[in-house]
Amino acid sequence: MAMTGVLRPGHVQIRVMDLDAAVGFYRDVLGLEEMGRDASGRVYLRAWDERDHHSVILRAADQAGMDFFAFKVADEHSLNKLEADLRDFGIKTERIPAGDLLETGERVRFEIPSGHQIELYAKKTFVGSDLGQKDPKPYSKRFDQGIAPMRMDHALLYGPNVDQVLEIFTKVLGFHLAEFVTLPGTDIKGALWLCCSNKAHDIAFVVHPEPGKLHHVSFYMESIDRVFRAADIMAANDVRVDIGPTRHGITRGGTIYAWDPSGNRFETFSGGNSSYPDLPPIEWSWEGLGEGGGLDVAHRKMHETFLTVVT
Amino acid sequence: MAMTGVLRPGHVQIRVMDLDAAVGFYRDVLGLEEMGRDASGRVYLRAWDERDHHSVILRAADQAGMDFFAFKVADEHSLNKLEADLRDFGIKTERIPAGDLLETGERVRFEIPSGHQIELYAKKTFVGSDLGQKDPKPYSKRFDQGIAPMRMDHALLYGPNVDQVLEIFTKVLGFHLAEFVTLPGTDIKGALWLCCSNKAHDIAFVVHPEPGKLHHVSFYMESIDRVFRAADIMAANDVRVDIGPTRHGITRGGTIYAWDPSGNRFETFSGGNSSYPDLPPIEWSWEGLGEGGGLDVAHRKMHETFLTVVT
Amino acid sequence: MAMTGVLRPGHVQIRVMDLDAAVGFYRDVLGLEEMGRDASGRVYLRAWDERDHHSVILRAADQAGMDFFAFKVADEHSLNKLEADLRDFGIKTERIPAGDLLETGERVRFEIPSGHQIELYAKKTFVGSDLGQKDPKPYSKRFDQGIAPMRMDHALLYGPNVDQVLEIFTKVLGFHLAEFVTLPGTDIKGALWLCCSNKAHDIAFVVHPEPGKLHHVSFYMESIDRVFRAADIMAANDVRVDIGPTRHGITRGGTIYAWDPSGNRFETFSGGNSSYPDLPPIEWSWEGLGEGGGLDVAHRKMHETFLTVVT
Amino acid sequence: MAMTGVLRPGHVQIRVMDLDAAVGFYRDVLGLEEMGRDASGRVYLRAWDERDHHSVILRAADQAGMDFFAFKVADEHSLNKLEADLRDFGIKTERIPAGDLLETGERVRFEIPSGHQIELYAKKTFVGSDLGQKDPKPYSKRFDQGIAPMRMDHALLYGPNVDQVLEIFTKVLGFHLAEFVTLPGTDIKGALWLCCSNKAHDIAFVVHPEPGKLHHVSFYMESIDRVFRAADIMAANDVRVDIGPTRHGITRGGTIYAWDPSGNRFETFSGGNSSYPDLPPIEWSWEGLGEGGGLDVAHRKMHETFLTVVT
Known part of the structure; x- marks a missing residue:
């Protein structure tokens, strides 16, 4: 394959001080679509051209910042291979079970020497862009709701x-x-x-x-x-x-x-x-x-x- | 590697009926830079954001059309592997020696069932974009000479x-x-x-x-x-x-x-x-x-x- | 004054075959704002950067086309002067009373030799653009509702x-x-x-x-x-x-x-x-x-x- | 007339400390076209969509700033009328003879209470935009030479x-x-x-x-x-x-x-x-x-x- 292994940024979990204010901002001003909330109260959002279930997760916390940043990998085989490679390189990894994040499969998490939690995962529910998968129209009102990044x-x-x-x-x-x-x-x-x-x-x-x-x-x-x-x-x-x-x-x-x-x-x-x-x-x-x-x-x-x- | 094997379109050889008219068009109207001419009279051009030596080759001929379309691959290993895979798949390949095209290494050429000649190659002289590689300025006059695609x-x-x-x-x-x-x-x-x-x-x-x-x-x-x-x-x-x-x-x-x-x-x-x-x-x-x-x-x-x- | 007499296009009355379909188009697709309807059923609309009450009037009719096209003039004096000048030039004019169109003063109507009804008027209720007149914000959601011309x-x-x-x-x-x-x-x-x-x-x-x-x-x-x-x-x-x-x-x-x-x-x-x-x-x-x-x-x-x- | 009296900004004379550096900037970086130099060494420039002979005049001086800002008026009658009105209002005016600026007619100059020299004039040689007056093409290379304002x-x-x-x-x-x-x-x-x-x-x-x-x-x-x-x-x-x-x-x-x-x-x-x-x-x-x-x-x-x- 030409594009193999790690494919793209998949999600980021952001810590916010006031969840309502944060949702107001990320949904209504930035213009992401709210896709769901989980039992722990985290809010899941995505941009209009994203095709997986979510890319931004907001978690209420006492301190702002980022909990983790994740990449989608090509498939389970890549996930296993990359985890093995990380371990061979001396990096400790852990598995977060499927379902810990809504609509998301098992994740491999590891800390890199800069102190950041990075994740890899192979599965997240495909929902399609706002335009659909068959004979899509070129425009959706969501393109213009808020800042509306792709x-x-x-x-x-x-x-x-x-x-x-x-x-x-x-x-x-x-x-x-x-x-x-x-x-x-x-x-x-x-x-x-x-x-x-x-x-x-x-x-x-x-x-x-x-x-x-x-x-x-x-x-x-x-x-x-x-x-x-x-x-x-x-x-x-x-x-x-x-x-x-x-x-x-x-x-x-x-x-x-x-x-x-x-x-x-x-x-x-x-x-x-x-x-x-x-x-x-x-x-x-x-x-x-x-x-x-x-x-x-x-x-x-x-x-x-x-x-x-x-x- | 995340990007492996075939990386990108590398060059296309276009047949033109009147070479002077074609150069006038591709260089002065489309705005590509002329990079050289070879012994057989072919003219090599590139766009301003391209970093390899050329991407368009014009060849004078009696009939318009495309001679071949080529992809740059990651390295020699990929070239050999892809050639082997093509042969395993039943596709005949041939090697065009380095230097047949200016500043270009050995190419693997094969015909696909649509009747097109496709090429793979691993080496072409890196010349850098018009902006250079160290502390580049954000603008070059070449951006605006003709249509000037990237x-x-x-x-x-x-x-x-x-x-x-x-x-x-x-x-x-x-x-x-x-x-x-x-x-x-x-x-x-x-x-x-x-x-x-x-x-x-x-x-x-x-x-x-x-x-x-x-x-x-x-x-x-x-x-x-x-x-x-x-x-x-x-x-x-x-x-x-x-x-x-x-x-x-x-x-x-x-x-x-x-x-x-x-x-x-x-x-x-x-x-x-x-x-x-x-x-x-x-x-x-x-x-x-x-x-x-x-x-x-x-x-x-x-x-x-x-x-x-x-x- | 530097800008005197006739100032700008003020309104156009368009004949439409199906009023509901027309309103659906001009309001929801083109993105004009519906400003009112009059006793005869005409629908008044305006674009987001227009500051007078309306610029487009839709009238249900058996045949598409334009009833009249009107220009705002600087003031009553200009209106009278232009009407006198038109008459001096041999053009018949008539006065349409204020209130015939919603929020619009008296209009001078005349037919030009191309067969079109042209109007001049000096008064229409100022409503201001969507951004307001005091310390306006630079953005309104109306900019993005439909095609949304200015x-x-x-x-x-x-x-x-x-x-x-x-x-x-x-x-x-x-x-x-x-x-x-x-x-x-x-x-x-x-x-x-x-x-x-x-x-x-x-x-x-x-x-x-x-x-x-x-x-x-x-x-x-x-x-x-x-x-x-x-x-x-x-x-x-x-x-x-x-x-x-x-x-x-x-x-x-x-x-x-x-x-x-x-x-x-x-x-x-x-x-x-x-x-x-x-x-x-x-x-x-x-x-x-x-x-x-x-x-x-x-x-x-x-x-x-x-x-x-x-x- | 709808547009009467004062029509538009016509020229500005700018004081520059180093004329060569200034010409290098206004011509080669800003992208104005040099239209001429007069006996006193002033340099005349214009932008590509301007149709009169010049709009910017550079004068070498010990101190930066603006000598005067001028407006084109509709015609000689307007010039005389506006001068009379200015005098009636108590403003002293002077006439600068035609030819003092290249290709420019007589100018009425006056100082406004903010301390600026303002000019009115009715005549400047029409040279046409870079596109010409008959069946103009939509593009000229001058559009892209430097910043190239209109x-x-x-x-x-x-x-x-x-x-x-x-x-x-x-x-x-x-x-x-x-x-x-x-x-x-x-x-x-x-x-x-x-x-x-x-x-x-x-x-x-x-x-x-x-x-x-x-x-x-x-x-x-x-x-x-x-x-x-x-x-x-x-x-x-x-x-x-x-x-x-x-x-x-x-x-x-x-x-x-x-x-x-x-x-x-x-x-x-x-x-x-x-x-x-x-x-x-x-x-x-x-x-x-x-x-x-x-x-x-x-x-x-x-x-x-x-x-x-x-x-």
Whole structure:
């Protein structure tokens, strides 16, 4: 197969301080569809072009942040093989039984050296996009309910030991490195954009002293026009914006960074480079990340919040 | 690896009747960069976001059409393995020596039952995109020279035995089927959109009595705005348009079909669904292709040229 | 004053065969807001960025078409002055009392030599745009309910004596001619694009043997992206499309021509040239209108429906 | 006439510190066409959709800023009438002879109480847009040379006595007020957006202690996509950006504020409300300008530079 093993980001569980406020935001402002709630009160949502049951899970908690980030893998065989490979690499894994998450099969969970819980799974109920599977119409009203991204696209995570994370994702999980940033005056890769597809990235990491931190969860928009519309909807709903609209030099994607009601950063993202495993990664210096426009093409500076505000 | 085996469309060799007119079109109107000419007079071009040496090769001939369509594979091992798998499947392959095409390694060529010559190769000189590999700027003047697509994206090929082609692409080459059309009143798949990535498609086939025919080579545009700009540039340069601007229901991509000076159809394409091997393909009926907007969302009809004009 | 006399298109009364179907279309598919119904059963609607009470009036009738097209003038003084000027020019006018149309003051109605009923009025209740008048937010959900144009923008009318119409609009009503088409092999202006503002046009005429015909009423979209979205919504609602998406060479506007359920053509239009009374009009030959892309930049041909299908 | 008296912004003379650097910026980065130089060394430029000879004049000086801002009026009669009206209103005017500016007729110059030199003129050589006047093609390469705005659109000027400026522009020059901002805790209009057309504005003023200051000269872009492209080109050419890309709540236009090499701010602007003299102006409170998104929809805050950095 051409696309094998790890296929795509599958779900993220986000901790929110006030569940009602969070649902109000993710459903009515961001425009995800509520797909269900489980016995423990978690709320499941998905974007209109996603075809599996859910991609975002909200859990009420005392502290904002991310519980875990999961990837769908091609099949049970891949799941078993990847778990074995992880163990061979010295990473402890555990199995979460099917049904722990609604409509989701067994998950393999493991902690990576940056302190994040990562999951792999092979099964989640297929529900189809809002357009259906047979002679689909090209439009659904859901495209325009709230910001209405097409999909949960990726996350940027902050924590230590990014070099070890790079090893695990490229040597064990089969990702390729699309772009990276070196730390000031060194060759050390301090920030990674990693892909299991030909998207601009499927997950990214920035080195950070505190483990297990969430920088942002990103949602994909169809165009720059739609990113601008997102800013309008954020304004109409008093959503606090961090950076943008602008373009990232890294990935060349259009972007807005903003905060959910609990202070978790999210992104509305569009476009972006294509990437392939045979292509050498694009290299950014630390100055390139800031003054070179890697973070913000329009303003070409390091925004302090980029390095300091995480949940 | 997550992306393995066949990675992406690598090059297409197009037959043109008047080489000077063709270069004038592909370089100055479509806006590809001329990368070189070989001893036999073939002209090599690439789009601004492509990182390998070339993607389009023009060959002067008495008759328009496509000589071959090639895919880049991950590495030499994949090349050998895929060749062995093709032979096991009963397909004859031949090796074209490195250097036969400029800056390109050894190629495995084989004919598929639709009558097309397909190639696989593992090596082509990496030249980098127009933006470079270190702290790239976000803009190059080449973005705006002519229609200026980002890349050669895919081709749609016409020929018989599409069912056997489906077998080869999915069972041997590792592609997945993203969308298909059934022939009138049957369950027979008469048109296929096939992927080796999470793009909307990497190659497509429509059943046709005559073998080895080219319907179009497609070039990727960043946005609907850029597709409209392409129409303006076509008009300013008297490029004959077939269909569009419109959206395809199939793939949900923005499109214009038009003809190069030799009568080869090309497409300027944008957006499009994402696809993954675990997702069931979207099914279109024959009416869905025509009246259902599969071909043309705006006009929802079968355009006669779609079925009859090929090179 | 810089903008004086006739200010802008104010309303159009459209005849529809099935009022319920028409309301379903104009309100739910086109996305106008229903503002009221009068004793005679007429339905009043407006677009989200319009600030007066209504711009479209639907009247149930046995035959599709347009009853009248009206312009708002600056004030009562202008209304009286323009009526006097029309009479001096030999045009019969009548006064329709205030209140005949909901929330609308006295109207001056007159027939022009093309057989159309044109109206001027100075008063209509100001209701404000959907965003309000004080510290407005930049977004309202109404932007995305249906096709959701910003405003009724202009109409194209078909009838005889276009030369006399030009005289009246430029010499009496103060419009300027932005663009025109000459009839085949002549200097006779057979099609006119006329402005009372610096828009691409506020009303247009094409010479036609039958008087009083409607070619289309046009609705303004914010961008090409929104014109494409309109095509998607048309497809999802089985709206029959005539031409487009494409660009008109004349006016340089993005366009789709389509038909309402009664067969009245409407347009979703975006962009377009700016025009001013001191600038010489742009001249199009008959070939320029067709093969030159005046009507359809992408296809550069005369569409037969453009000349023959009117209501 | 519907459009009478003052028609549109006609030219602005900008003081630059280093003429070569300025020409390099305005011609090669902003993408205006150089139309000529006069005996005193001034450089004349225009945007691709402008039809008069020039709209921007660069003058080498020791200090950045604006020498004067001029409006084209309908004809000589209007020029004489407006000059007489200005004098009746107590404003001193002077006549600058024809030919003082290349290809430009006699100008009436006067100082307004904000300390700015404003000019009116009736004649400037018509050169036509880049597309020509007969059967124009829809595309010219000039559309894509640099940022390539369609036109010089408006200026925002800073100075005292904004209330008197409002009187002159509305009572003498025939402008209407489209939007305004009241000073904190008062009903005093401290910022004005004024129109002589149905554009979002043709000139704007903000109250400021120092007279005669330039906030920015604005250039019109066709779409949000083109505003984003402008940011990319600014980045590739190290143009310093102040604010944006974002939307202004005031006018609803897309925007980037940035600085030319002399420190004069310019804007790339798109979209924006339509305005008419009969419509009440939109009112913004001081908080609306800042926290309400009047200046910056995405960030909803007062940017300190907006109030302090002028030339």
